[in-house]
Amino acid sequence: MLSPERRLSLVLALVLVAASVAALPAQKALLPNRSGSLKFLALGDNGTGDRPQYELAQQMTKARDSFPFDLVIMLGDNMYGSQTPADYVRKFEQPYAPLLAAGVRFHASIGNHDRPEQVSYKHFNMNGQRYYSYVRNNVRFLALDSTLMDQKQVAWIETTLRGAGEEWKICYFHHPLYSNAARHGSSVDLRVLLEPLFLKYRVNVVFSGHDHVYERLVPQKGIHYFVSGSGGQLRRGNMRRSEQTAFAFDQDLSFMLVEVDGAEMFFQVISRTGQTVDSGTIRRQEQAQ
């Protein structure tokens, strides 16, 4: 149960966010927004509690007006710095209060700045697990713990992917298997472990964070990779585009809107100022196997 003070601060945050959201310019929706499709948002490296995170959260709320997603996948580093109960309010519950109030469900993965206790935080819906799986519509999601990729987890990934009969398989975790940002770049140690499994069991799309930029990669061995690690932190000018880079944005915070309908996945990337910085369509049958 929330304390009266906490409830009051949440209500105030809700009112403030609602007021400021109303003042934001409308976003141009590039997604088909079909009824019955799966609509979700991808967000990484967000929990600073600073003003830019709140401003991006306002854009997320605004986006939901025209694109009613009910799922947010969190790509790790959900919280930076101290992680006291008050921080959970300031760095998560307040900025995303309108989404939480609207019943949007967040499903988190763990990053290197996250405390292990986050797996038990109710709004992250991890049910005490470092890695877990769930199904929405025709999509199987696997939320992985790339900070501790032990043999047990690797075996679990294989078992889960082998048993997944859904049309789409989407994995998300903190450390990117492919990234062309200067600060961290690709986690090749994890790539050598995980990519063979992703190929074997035909994973379609992989979302990661860690590098504080947005990058869409040219499909690697048929798999689509996105780095979306600027949900609260930004490393401006950190991209070092290579032939692997299909598109990159490192000038502002951003999040991704995603829609899966049948054999198509649509995506739109929106910045803190409400600009659409990238968009496109992925067709499942494109995957080379």
Added chain:
Amino acid sequence: MSDDSRRIPVWRASVPRLSAFAVEHLLLLPLGAAIALVWVNLAPESYYHFTYAIAFAVNDVAMMFFFALVTKEVVEATAPGGVLHPWRRALMPVMASIGATLIPALIYSRAVDALDEPVLSIAWPVSFATDIAVSYFIARIIFQLHPMVPFLLLLAIASDVLGFLMLALFNPAADLHLVQGALIMAGAIGIAFSLRRARVKSFWTYLLAAGGLSWWAFYRSGLHPALALVPIVPFLPHAARDPGFFVDASPADKDALSQFEMWWRYPAQAALLFFGLVNAGVPFRALEAGAWGLPIAVIVGRPLGILMAVGVAVAAGLHLPQRVSWRDLVVVGFTAAIGFSIGLFFCSALLPPGQLRSETSMGVLLTLVGAPLALVAARLLHVGRFARH
């Protein structure tokens, strides 16, 4: 100036013995680590493909012989003339090792939190590790034949034993089947005991029969099988007197333990080369501030912990060894901060591949700064070879 001219001959006098020791014990692991660092930062994909393929053979099998040889040194040290004979001599260093491990572990947990990488806190047992060979080498340079050298050796052994214990008890990745392992181990020890009773002199019989079963016991129990020969080596017949720490056996020594050492000395060094290659490959871009947690913890915590623990021991009525001062203990603290081989081993046993292992391994490599710090501290505190006469 006159001080320097007096010191140089002493320094030179110690070089031949120590340089032989360095060639025998210290070169191949750093060489493997250096190759790994260059390789992983130039061609990471091929590095990981290669090292993942051989990691089990190196870490879980070949390293068994390195730990067997370390155990051999400890077993011999319990014989008359050894640093562990009589056992009471070990009391003060063992007491010191409790402070030398607990304080760094506490500092480590706080440091990684302060450095905003709290997930690294699971690696706290790595802060227990002390590289016996490197710290012995540095201690010999500083202290020459001073009683601080055996003190340091005992401290290092006790710290590592505590570390292995923590590794077994608090390894989040371990899937423990201790009862099953204990039953198989009872069989292995029974075989080793019977061989000793039957006065079997060939180390191969101990190695293949008891050692093989012991490896299986460790493996099944979920404990690290590289330690498989640790409980078997004490059963090998050995010399009545300790030849000295890190004194190599000669062909004239016919006891099973000396023969074992002569046969496995160089293969174990090769194992260390590959161990460095497999476990020290740290991509520099994977590093964040958390990599500093370990060096900070051991550089600050090791001397502090030793001073605190020895202070408690002295207050409880124990005595410092003769010619040992509190300033010596500070220098030994920096020397014992070097984790290197044991630290890398703890990393590989505790952490799966990924950023946490990379950062902790880099932290282990950074603990080598304990060597120059010990030399600087010795000079500033006028300790060992830098003492004022």
